[in-house]
Amino acid sequence: MTREYDVAVLGGGLMGAAIGYGMARLGRRTTILDEGDLAFRASRGNFSLVWVQSKGMGMPAYSAWTRRSAAAWPEFAAALKQESAVDCALDQPGGFTLLLSEAEMERRAAFLARLHAQPGFETYPYEMWDRARVRQVFPGIGPDVVGASYCPLDGHLNALRAFRASHLAFAIRGGDYFPDHPVETMEALPGGGFRIATSKGAFTAAKVVLAAGTGNARLGPMLGLAAPVRPQRGQALVTEKASPFLTHPVVTLRQTDEGGIMMGDSQEEAGFDTSLGLGVLAVMARRAARMFPEIGRLNVVRTWSALRVMTKDGFPIYQQSEAAPGAFLCNCHSGVTLAAAHALLLAPMIDAGALDEALLGAFTTRRFDVPAAA
Ligand SMILES: Cc1cc2nc3c(=O)[nH]c(=O)nc-3n(C[C@H](O)[C@H](O)[C@H](O)COP(=O)(O)OP(=O)(O)OC[C@H]3O[C@@H](n4cnc5c(N)ncnc54)[C@H](O)[C@@H]3O)c2cc1C
Numbered sequence: 539m540t541r542e543y544d545v546a547v548l549g550g551g552l553m554g555a556a557i558g559y560g561m562a563r564l565g566r567r568t569t570i571l572d573e574g575d576l577a578f579r580a581s582r583g584n585f586s587l588v589w590v591q592s593k594g595m596g597m598p599a600y601s602a603w604t605r606r607s608a609a610a611w612p613e614f615a616a617a618l619k620q621e622s623a624v625d626c627a628l629d630q631p632g633g634f635t636l637l638l639s640e641a642e643m644e645r646r647a648a649f650l651a652r653l654h655a656q657p658g659f660e661t662y663p664y665e666m667w668d669r670a671r672v673r674q675v676f677p678g679i680g681p682d683v684v685g686a687s688y689c690p691l692d693g694h695l696n697a698l699r700a701f702r703a704s705h706l707a708f709a710i711r712g713g714d715y716f717p718d719h720p721v722e723t724m725e726a727l728p729g730g731g732f733r734i735a736t737s738k739g740a741f742t743a744a745k746v747v748l749a750a751g752t753g754n755a756r757l758g759p760m761l762g763l764a765a766p767v768r769p770q771r772g773q774a775l776v777t778e779k780a781s782p783f784l785t786h787p788v789v790t791l792r793q794t795d796e797g798g799i800m801m802g803d804s805q806e807e808a809g810f811d812t813s814l815g816l817g818v819l820a821v822m823a824r825r826a827a828r829m830f831p832e833i834g835r836l837n838v839v840r841t842w843s844a845l846r847v848m849t850k851d852g853f854p855i856y857q858q859s860e861a862a863p864g865a866f867l868c869n870c871h872s873g874v875t876l877a878a879a880h881a882l883l884l885a886p887m888i889d890a891g892a893l894d895e896a897l898l899g900a901f902t903t904r905r906f907d908v909p910a911a912a
Contacts, residue, residue, distance in 0.1 A: 540742055541569070542567075543568060543569045545888070547561070549754075550573075551701075552580075553751070553877070559707050559881050561888065562708050562712055563711055563881075564885060569716060571721055572718075578810065583842050586695055586794075588695060589608075590689055591789075597853050598660070601659060603876070603897065603898070610883065615628040615700075622703040629795070630691070633693065633788065634692075634788045637686055662691060664689040675785065675786060678832050680831045696796075704881070719736040720736060720737050721753075723760060726761060731744045745866070745891075748868065762859045767849050767869050769847070770847075772802060772846055773822070775840065775842075776798040777839060780797055799836060801833075802822055804818045812845060847869050852871065854872075855903055858893050
């Protein structure tokens, strides 16, 4: 039996779930085809920041897209709560990058000045704070903290709940989720639409959205879409629950809505190896304890690693196939931040059959076609 849909989304990570939910909201009969529980999923191991500051060096359009998504998160979180009854604990009080030496302060200030001075960059508020000012917000900082950069647009949430809520809301809107259905092959049909073969049966759909993370590298070329993506390992650790003392997220550590202190910002090229290294974890924990000595007194209760989906230049890919109209490919490494845009802005573009050139034109893989010597 071949099941028929308006839209097939390949990949049931947060990106696939957000796009799938967006399509189902628009009344499209939508399916999400996914691998099984043992799949690599960034969506189950991330750091949960909705982060704006620092994004877009070399591509101002990325900063603009990120800001749009951060601004759309309250609407997205409210819709998810209303539909699924799951609260994502979205909190956007502004975020900090804490700096542990005068040299770090200077480098950070220079970086942010360069970022905002780029031609075409839509600037937004940010400030460099000295130690005294940082202490007013974080009385518990350690003696090594020299200052911080602060951006009022940053925030965080409970990404596992956002992931669950997106899947629930998708299902409530009539979407069909098929786990354990890894996509094996795809072809464009002569009269339009696509045939998708999974390990457990075939599907047809008028449109197909490739949101399969690192799996897109294999799937994309079947429909004339390149996906030069690779896994990049990130490790994280979380402590036992503590009374609230971090009122704002810091880029490398945050207090979760449940009370634990989460730390983690490693970026490691290790292929599909998800093993943990005590060396990396110790470095992250030591730096966190220099920022907040209180953290050094807490027990670590869990450590994990997960694989980011990384493009060649670190910026997202949003691409529509010229060879197979109706096929779209999406990849990014900050899909928590961008989930609101994926559900509320990208899904309508896919529904209309064309990505908005002004918003997403910079993100096609055409940018990789520049000869290396240029
Ligand atoms: C350590 C770490 C920290 C992070 N921190 C943040 C953060 O603070 N803020 C932020 O915005 N983002 C963060 N991210 C990124 C964020 O988690 C992801 O961008 C987001 O979850 C979206 O992931 P995804 O759906 O694109 O990919 P994944 O979650 O990897 O999902 C890909 C899906 O595709 C499926 N798939 C693969 N091949 C096939 C196939 N052939 N057929 C069907 N399905 C297939 C897989 O089974 C999987 O379900 C972090 C990631 C990591 C690893």
